[in-house]
Amino acid sequence: xxxxxxxxxxxxxxxxxxxxxxxxxxxxxxxxxxxxxxxxxxxxxxxxxxxxxxxxxxxxxxxxxxxxxxxxxxxxxxxxxxxxxxxxxxxxxxxxxxxxxxxxxxxxxxxxxxxxxxxxxxxxxxxxxxxxxxxxxxxxxxxxxxxxxxxxxxxxxxxxxxxxxxxxxxxxxxxxxxxxxxxxxxxxxxxxxxxxxxxxxxxxxxxxxxxxxxxxxxxxxxxx
Numbered sequence: 040x041x042x043x044x045x046x047x048x049x050x051x052x053x054x055x056x057x058x059x060x061x062x063x064x065x066x067x068x069x070x071x072x073x074x075x076x077x078x079x080x081x082x083x084x085x086x087x088x089x090x091x092x093x094x095x096x097x098x099x100x101x102x103x104x105x106x107x108x109x110x111x112x113x114x115x116x117x118x119x120x121x122x123x124x125x126x127x128x129x130x131x132x133x134x135x136x137x138x139x140x141x142x143x144x145x146x147x148x149x150x151x152x153x154x155x156x157x158x159x160x161x162x163x164x165x166x167x168x169x170x171x172x173x174x175x176x177x178x179x180x181x182x183x184x185x186x187x188x189x190x191x192x193x194x195x196x197x198x199x200x201x202x203x204x205x206x207x208x209x210x211x212x213x214x215x216x217x218x219x220x221x222x223x224x225x226x227x228x229x230x231x232x233x234x235x236x237x238x239x240x241x242x243x244x245x246x247x248x249x250x251x252x253x254x255x256x257x258x259x260x261x262x263x
Contacts (some may be wrong), residue, residue: 040111040256043246045104048118048159050097050205051243051255055175057232061095064209065230069074069245082217089211091139092239093253097207097239101196102247103167114166115244115257121162122242122259128152132235133207135225142151142225146166146237153203155261158201159242170195179205191237 051069052058062068065087066077077083105111130146138145146152170191178186178197187197198204209225243258 040115040246043111043248043254043256044251045102045247046111046114046256047098047102047245047247047253048100048163049243049245049255050099050207050239050241051095051245051258053241053258057229057234058095060229060232061207062091064225065091065095067091067094067252069096069229069253070255072248073250078224078228080221080228083221083224086210086217086221088215090208092247092251093206093208094245094255096243096245096253097205098253099156099242100163101199102253103195106166106168109166111246114163117163117166118242118244118257119259121159123262124263125155125158125242125261126151127238127240127261128155129236129238131237133237135209135222135229137213138143138204138206140212141208142210142218142221144209144229144233146205148204152205152239153201155239156203156205157200160194160196164194167195 052061062075063077066074068075076144078203115130128149130149133144133146136143136145178191180191183197187202190199210221213221242259243255245253246256249252
């Protein structure tokens, strides 16, 4: 765990048919830390190359480098304790939609989920190293609102608190016919497997290896 470049707090599905289908769709199994064969969909490997390295997940606290003076073990301990103070969040079934140019599974907005994510971001922020100038520039602050720039400065990411939108990414940026074609393929691939209702019931501590691929390190049940 100490060899990871960055860490993040994600939602990742528990083992089962949904998790298997999601790993197959992206071509990377977050839990097992290995590549898997993707379904026979024209262009799928290329169209999922960007999200593949992260694995199938919903971001709760975005990836960050560890701050000086803290350890990965301390981060794990704090995440485990935090999970005991939080309740699972139940939502209606996820829907496959085109979201800001990419395909994703999204739930209906839920205030409890926004509150949970905010608490995770704030509670664990002491473990996050400050952004470098290059990292700030990659977020293109000139295109952000004042509020988003404030969050970028305070929490290292512009889309937190009321700007947070939970989603499970299924593709990179799509253009033209690729969007509708891939959505049809995704709906067929996930047919009958999407949880109904959808329940976020864990915090997953994940890490990015030296090759840039994310792995599930620990799963902590929300147990308040």
